[in-house]
Amino acid sequence: MKRYLLQRFAYAALTLFIIVSATFLLMQLLPGTPYSNAEKLTESQRAILDAKYGLDKPVAIQYLTYIGNLVQGDLGYSFQYQGRTVMSMIGDRIGPSALIGLQGLVFGTIIGLVLGIVSALRHNTALDYASVTIAVLGMSIPSFVFAALLQYYIGVKLGWLPVALWENYQSTILPSLALSVTVIATVARFIRSEMLEVLGQDYVTTARAKGLNESGVIWKHVIRNALIPVVTMLGPLAVSIMTGTLVIEKIFGVPGLGEQFTLSILVLDYSVIMGITLLYSALFIFVVFVVDVLYGLLDPRIDLKGGSKA
Amino acid sequence: MNKKWVSRFMAPAAAALILAGCNFSGSGDEASGDSEGGSAEGDGSSAQVITLSEGSDIPTMDSTKAHDSIAFNVLNNINEGLYRQNESNEVELAMAEKHDKNEDETVHTFTLREQNWSNGEPVTAQDFEYAWKRVMREAGPYNYMLVTAGIKNAEAIMNEEVDAEELGVKAVDEKTLEVTLEAPNPLFETLLAFATFLPQNQAFVEEQGDQYALEAENVLANGPFVFSEWQQEQGWTLEKNEDYWDAENVKLDKAEFVVIKDPQSGANLYETEKVDRVKLTSSLVDQYQDNEGFTNEKASGIVFLRFNHNHEVLSNANIRRAVNMAIDRDGLTDVILKDGSTPLYGVVPEGYYNSPEGQDYRELNGDINKGTPEEAQEFWTKGLEEAGIDSLTVSLNIADTDEMKKVGEYLQAQLEDNLPGFKLELKAVPFAQRLEIEKAIEYDLSLSTWGPDYADPMTYLDMWVDGSSANRMDYVNPKLDELVAEARTDTDLSNRYKTLLEIEKVLLEEDAAVAPLYQRGNTYLTRPSIENLVIHPAGADLSLKWASVK
Numbered sequence: 001m002k003r004y005l006l007q008r009f010a011y012a013a014l015t016l017f018i019i020v021s022a023t024f025l026l027m028q029l030l031p032g033t034p035y036s037n038a039e040k041l042t043e044s045q046r047a048i049l050d051a052k053y054g055l056d057k058p059v060a061i062q063y064l065t066y067i068g069n070l071v072q073g074d075l076g077y078s079f080q081y082q083g084r085t086v087m088s089m090i091g092d093r094i095g096p097s098a099l100i101g102l103q104g105l106v107f108g109t110i111i112g113l114v115l116g117i118v119s120a121l122r123h124n125t126a127l128d129y130a131s132v133t134i135a136v137l138g139m140s141i142p143s144f145v146f147a148a149l150l151q152y153y154i155g156v157k158l159g160w161l162p163v164a165l166w167e168n169y170q171s172t173i174l175p176s177l178a179l180s181v182t183v184i185a186t187v188a189r190f191i192r193s194e195m196l197e198v199l200g201q202d203y204v205t206t207a208r209a210k211g212l213n214e215s216g217v218i219w220k221h222v223i224r225n226a227l228i229p230v231v232t233m234l235g236p237l238a239v240s241i242m243t244g245t246l247v248i249e250k251i252f253g254v255p256g257l258g259e260q261f262t263l264s265i266l267v268l269d270y271s272v273i274m275g276i277t278l279l280y281s282a283l284f285i286f287v288v289f290v291v292d293v294l295y296g297l298l299d300p301r302i303d304l305k306g307g308s309k310a
Numbered sequence: 311m312n313k314k315w316v317s318r319f320m321a322p323a324a325a326a327l328i329l330a331g332c333n334f335s336g337s338g339d340e341a342s343g344d345s346e347g348g349s350a351e352g353d354g355s356s357a358q359v360i361t362l363s364e365g366s367d368i369p370t371m372d373s374t375k376a377h378d379s380i381a382f383n384v385l386n387n388i389n390e391g392l393y394r395q396n397e398s399n400e401v402e403l404a405m406a407e408k409h410d411k412n413e414d415e416t417v418h419t420f421t422l423r424e425q426n427w428s429n430g431e432p433v434t435a436q437d438f439e440y441a442w443k444r445v446m447r448e449a450g451p452y453n454y455m456l457v458t459a460g461i462k463n464a465e466a467i468m469n470e471e472v473d474a475e476e477l478g479v480k481a482v483d484e485k486t487l488e489v490t491l492e493a494p495n496p497l498f499e500t501l502l503a504f505a506t507f508l509p510q511n512q513a514f515v516e517e518q519g520d521q522y523a524l525e526a527e528n529v530l531a532n533g534p535f536v537f538s539e540w541q542q543e544q545g546w547t548l549e550k551n552e553d554y555w556d557a558e559n560v561k562l563d564k565a566e567f568v569v570i571k572d573p574q575s576g577a578n579l580y581e582t583e584k585v586d587r588v589k590l591t592s593s594l595v596d597q598y599q600d601n602e603g604f605t606n607e608k609a610s611g612i613v614f615l616r617f618n619h620n621h622e623v624l625s626n627a628n629i630r631r632a633v634n635m636a637i638d639r640d641g642l643t644d645v646i647l648k649d650g651s652t653p654l655y656g657v658v659p660e661g662y663y664n665s666p667e668g669q670d671y672r673e674l675n676g677d678i679n680k681g682t683p684e685e686a687q688e689f690w691t692k693g694l695e696e697a698g699i700d701s702l703t704v705s706l707n708i709a710d711t712d713e714m715k716k717v718g719e720y721l722q723a724q725l726e727d728n729l730p731g732f733k734l735e736l737k738a739v740p741f742a743q744r745l746e747i748e749k750a751i752e753y754d755l756s757l758s759t760w761g762p763d764y765a766d767p768m769t770y771l772d773m774w775v776d777g778s779s780a781n782r783m784d785y786v787n788p789k790l791d792e793l794v795a796e797a798r799t800d801t802d803l804s805n806r807y808k809t810l811l812e813i814e815k816v817l818l819e820e821d822a823a824v825a826p827l828y829q830r831g832n833t834y835l836t837r838p839s840i841e842n843l844v845i846h847p848a849g850a851d852l853s854l855k856w857a858s859v860k
Contacts, residue, residue, distance in 0.1 A: 032743070039745060044468075045468065082369060082370035
């Protein structure tokens with residue numbers, strides 16, 4: 001296990017390094033400057049500003065400087081928000097993003113599981129069709145459409161929850177709901193087909209033949225085994241939530257990272273683009289790692305110790 | 311089992327942890343009560359509180375580094391320079407009580423009025439000297455405003471030839487500031503209302519160090535309002551400054567600003583009375599134009615076509631005039647854009663820049679190069695003959711924004727319909743790229759935008775002189791250069807204004823050097839109970855000093 005963790009950690013560091021390098025170089029290809037009044041700057045003023053921020057140096061030198069600072073944990077200063085460090089900006093904005101993301105994921109998974117299980121147990125009934133319809137709708141309609149609908153009907157028409165802004169806990173509910181839609185749909189569809197497959201397995205027939213009562217069969221043998229593959233879904237789902245927050249945060253005025261990320265790309269805030277890219281990649285790698293470990297714990301057939309045995 | 315354990319215990323625990331660090335703005339105190347007051351409905355007392363919105367957070371509150379209208383807006387309302395823009399966009403004495411000039415108007419002496427910073431320290435002449443030199447020393451993004459103002463040595467300092475200490479500004483004593491100019495400058499007072507010329511208290515700035523202006527408590531106010539609260543990415547609050555010298559004329563007690571990035575959400579917040587003023591996009595106009603609070607406001611930005619004057623055919627004035635006349639601007643603004651924009655037949659927009667006698671620039675110069683498709687065709691035929699060709703294919707450099715793409719397609723249709731043999735290819739690129747292409751003059755036609763630096767027609771006129779960094783089309787007319795040079799130092803304001811009118815005539819009537827298309831506009835939903843929100847053309851576009859709730 002220890003060796004496995006170390007190995008994974010080394011891979012993670014390498015992946016991050018490649019992402020940082022690629023982002024850094026790609027960013028240099030974007031036209032324009034990080035100065036917001038580029039339209040008004042003369043060539044000589046721009047040269048002076050470039051010199052001030054070290055942007056006049058060759059890309060290779062800028063890259064090495066950045067990597068050097070990064071290793072020491074220094075992500076630099078934002079161009080747009082003068083005087084703010086990228087670290088403090090991320091620190092300020094990660095809380096709201098993480099909260100609505102987690103709530104969306106947890107709520108979505110629970111509802112998705114319930115829907116999927118119910119529809120598998122009531123296979124080919126109206127209940128099943130209804131939940132399949134919900135799942136298909138959830139998959140095919142983008143989350144920002146749900147966000148707009150939720151905002152209008154629950155926020156404006158009914159006035160039950162805040163329309164937008166980030167004032168108290170109630171403000172988190174609609175964005176989390178909007179984010180959970182994709183999760184509900186994905187999980188429900190997945191668990192339904194897993195359940196149907198497991199229900200047809202020999203060991204289920206055996207369990208029933210042993211005289212086990214039906215709820216025992218369902219809980220102990222069917223659901224538990226059907227759940228295992230769902231864990232693999234959580235990784236990609238968590239990532240889709242991370243990207244989903246970009247739009248949801250904008251709609252609900254959540255002071256989170258996603259909106260900041262798009263903005264910093266638009267205004268070419270180099271250091272912020274790098275910082276948030278780095279964070280997202282690290283989170284992604286971490287999530288994938290956690291899922292791998294969980295998978296090993298849940299399914300005894302998977303051995304984390306040696307890649308060689310396979 | 312593990313899976314359940316995770317979802318049962320870990321996730322809620324993590325959520326609780328995050329909840330602790332997620333900066334809710336309301337936190338149960340005054341905030342909710344304020345927004346009710348803001349709508350001024352229900353309670354008859356009409357609290358003097360309003361809630362406004364901005365599209366993003368304040369990039370910086372340091373006036374020497376501020377570079378966008380959101381920062382300028384806050385600075386304009388919490389700070390005050392020697393001059394301030396009044397309700398009719400003219401500048402009037404503010405922190406300065408008295409302004410004396412020497413005979414040739416190159417040495418200006420300002421006497422400051424009694425006013426304290428919000429920490430109780432008096433505002434002194436040293437504060438101005440310190441802040442202005444700081445702009446130059448730190449190469450602030452708007453340091454060229456000091457060059458435009460013609461302050462002695464500003465240009466040399468900007469080009470790093472002279473030390474920032476040599477700037478022509480000196481505190482003679484605590485209340486007397488002396489500013490030396492390179493030459494007399496009729497624009498000087500106008501420019502002094504700009505945020506870059508605000509004072510800063512040296513002791514406070516240095517005490518705060520790299521934390522200066524990063525939080526509400528790290529900035530000082532000396533204007534009509536104080537900056538009382540600032541929640542990153544969420545909003546900020548301005549409260550009436552009781553120590554302001556003109557506090558009796560400030561009616562608002564409090565103005566809250568919330569950050570709203572999605573226009574539809576903004577409209578929804580307006581409807582639920584959480585916010586009193588939101589900006590609409592053109593897609594929302596149809597839906598809300600019958601709303602009581604719907605307003606169309608002229609803005610000061612212009613959109614126009616640049617011609618590459620090196621192009622063998624576009625260098626022909628008849629061709630350029632034909633393009634000018636072939637475009638129906640009304641159709642563009644009323645049918646295509648529908649965002650409050652208005653047709654423009656000149657480079658100086660309407661409604662902001664009055665002559666010393668009080669007449670609008672546009673009114674005085676009228677519509678230039680406005681014509682019918684038939685007139686356009688006459689010039690077109692003549693131009694083609696002169697060029698010895700019978701058709702013309704050119705490309706149009708545009709930014710790939712929704713607005714610009716719509717305009718580009720409209721221009722394509724109009725020009726190809728109205729000018730036989732004209733073919734226009736659209737080349738949409740990211741905004742920054744459009745700018746680079748323009749600066750390198752590697753285009754045929756370019757769809758450009760311009761916003762004013764200061765509240766004077768000159769900001770739209772001196773960009774066309776030979777060698778100006780904003781010319782970007784190799785347009786040269788020595789007559790125009792001469793007129794601009796004349797207006798730059800002419801302190802007889804009536805005469806100067808005549809010269810300004812003349813410059814536009816040379817540019818458009820004589821040369822048809824560019825094709826102005828429209829003046830930008832904004833559409834808002836504004837609570838009808840709010841009165842006297844003053845909108846300015848340049849720098850800060852909002853003044854709350856005179857605003858009130860009915």
